[in-house]
Amino acid sequence: MMNEPERSIPSLKKRIYQQIADRDTVSKAELLSSSRLTSSTLTRLLEDLLAEGLIETTGLGPSSGGRRPILYKINRDYGYIFGLEISRLTSTLGLFDLQMNPKSLVRWRMDESITPARLVEYAARLMRSFLKDHRIGPDRILGLGIGAVGPLDRKNGVILDPLYFPAKGWAQAPICRMFEEETGFRALLENGANTALIGEQWSIRHEKIQHALYVHAGMSLRSAMMSYGQIVHGTVDMEGSIGQMIIQTDGPRLYAAGNYGALEALASVQALEKQARTQAKMGNSPLAEKYRVSPEQLSFEVLVQALAADEPAVREWFRESAVYFGVGLANLINVFHPEIVFLGGALINSNPMYYETATEIARKNTYYYPAYEPRFSKGELKEDAVVTGAALIVRDQLEL
Template sequence: MDKSLDQHIPSSKAKEIFQFIRRTDEISKLDLLQYSGLTVSTLTRVLEELTALGLIAECGFGASTGGRRPILYRVVPDYGYAFGLDISRTSSRLVMLDMAGNKLDTCEWEMTALMTPEYLLAEVTKQIKHWTGKHKLSPDKVLGLGIGAVGPLDRFEGVILQPSFFPSPGWENVSIVNDLERQLNMPVMLDNGANTAIRAEAWANRARDVRHMLYVHVGIGLRSAMMSEGKLIYGAVDMEGSLGQMIIQADGIPPRTGNGNYGCLESYATVYAIEREANALVRMGRRSLLEQIAGASSTISYAHIMEALRRRDPLATEIVTQAATYFGIGLANLLNVLHPEKVVLGGPLMNANDLFFYTATQTAIRKAYHYPQYQVMFSKGSYGDEALAIGAAFMILDKITA
């Protein structure tokens, strides 16, 4: 679209009403009156404005409360479409959503040694152009592309800075927003992947009105985001919460990177940590299915450990349980400080097997300081591995009401 995202709805009151309609599948004019506090004539004018813009439509009648049945309104799904891109260390994913938040398409790429920024961006550009043709989208229907990436990054300048542990070279100082805006001719926005994931989960929990939420992604590294009063919390520096550098054992295991902390959580409760532990224990002579599963491979990988865990191998179970216990201790520290209503745990280690999730959450519950009035809910989330990409697309959709 040729207009900036925040200019689709001219008035602030119309933006507020549209945002409320977005949060419901359908809503009556009476409910909107009660929510907004507007007069009937003002609300009617706002609804007519949104209808004329093509953002909402009447969709039938609600139940009668004694008089006429109230008219119901809903978002028009095909008003526009947003794309969301998740760039992570193990895989990258692209999704396409309509204005109502329905997922229409998805595509995934493994992040191999060949997946340089140039190669991935060329693939993303090709896929988006394929989808716009497949769904017969005119340029005015394309709202933009949101990106959730591994940090550190500068979301204002649209640059991925110096991420660690990418399998391919070239991911330092990538001006990804400028590059993709030039290639796609659409608005592009960038944020940390944990922040986009929590956007998606907040949308999934919109009917429950969860106002304080913590999201943690557990994979090759640890990534976290916090939402309070329905708004993302950003620090003084534009980085994901550095949960991985939380020290849980003084003078513990050396850090994986030169600027990390000894005894930090990342050294105990990540994919890298369980791979390191498995290889060390097998070299020390511990018997396990891991040797058979790894076969001729010189090292035991995360995939080998998950297969051994699936087959109930005692050593694999011990390693994953230990990592999950350490993670639960770190999580308890966060609960004691932040007191979220809901904690969503995502990423490869959470989604691959229930053992890590169950052990971590039970440990956190035991270790957290208990207040009688504080009860936290734990979840693996509503979107699984797609949360980061879906939330990136919501970053575009949300901008319309900003």
């Protein structure tokens, strides 16, 4: 086996660090087997990582006939990372160590007052509070990862022209520059759907999943795909394109720029709210009177309450929405053929019936079923998937 050229040592060091980070503990023999490096090169890399405090030894592993092997793990307190989710309904800030253990997490609702400037101000204040609570100096922070609603200019850290934010000012928001100026921490931007998938795949990393799909059903529909362990990025950043998948050619459209019969017009929080308000205005639904709100105040929260109370009409609206969502999900599965499909968002979590109906419809409309059947999951991290994945993108770009 040929020695690796000296100039590739930094990239090799990063690769070995990543392999250790992706496991709880690992021996040198396991690293040799997976890295295909010479023993001398690997020894030098491990010595460098130990000397720099990036990894540490953690006792001895079981013997396979000879000496018990030294086990390595990453030093979780080498530095810390902030992760931030920016979405239309709620946003979340987390402080993580390098093993992705959350030290603090705060979630808040987004409303008409939370402009980009207000969000940056509020989140920066929380960051300072987290650091004070845990007695961590700002110099220990390795960066801020942001998982946000798209479309985005990821390279320049800009939220471009998102729909449905309660507050104004989110178009062309240079969110990374704003945070860097306010906090002094390097900021990286990625789609929230992508960071959710990164987070969920990391949470079951021992399963070595290579091909995965994530679909978020909430105020809008968002999706992300992973192939051979890497997020699939298209030519343009449009995570919400799944919402414009045409399900019913002569169907409604949600807003003036959308497709007729698009999935989001049939299966989204806004579609359900629109349906409930229309029925109330036409006098076909007693919900507004029963819950003492005007037809325009029939929000998703009210509909979830009515669903929990087993209101027949509301249950049927949610069931129809789940059927349409399942058809759209089957279309994605038939194109991509993932091993696992993660589902998240307000609709998925509104009631067990929604998830069960949607996955049943998707399963039955999957080509090659039952010979091929992807696994469906609400994920391990659930509502913390986006913020965890956002922190992971910072860790994965550590300069070693």
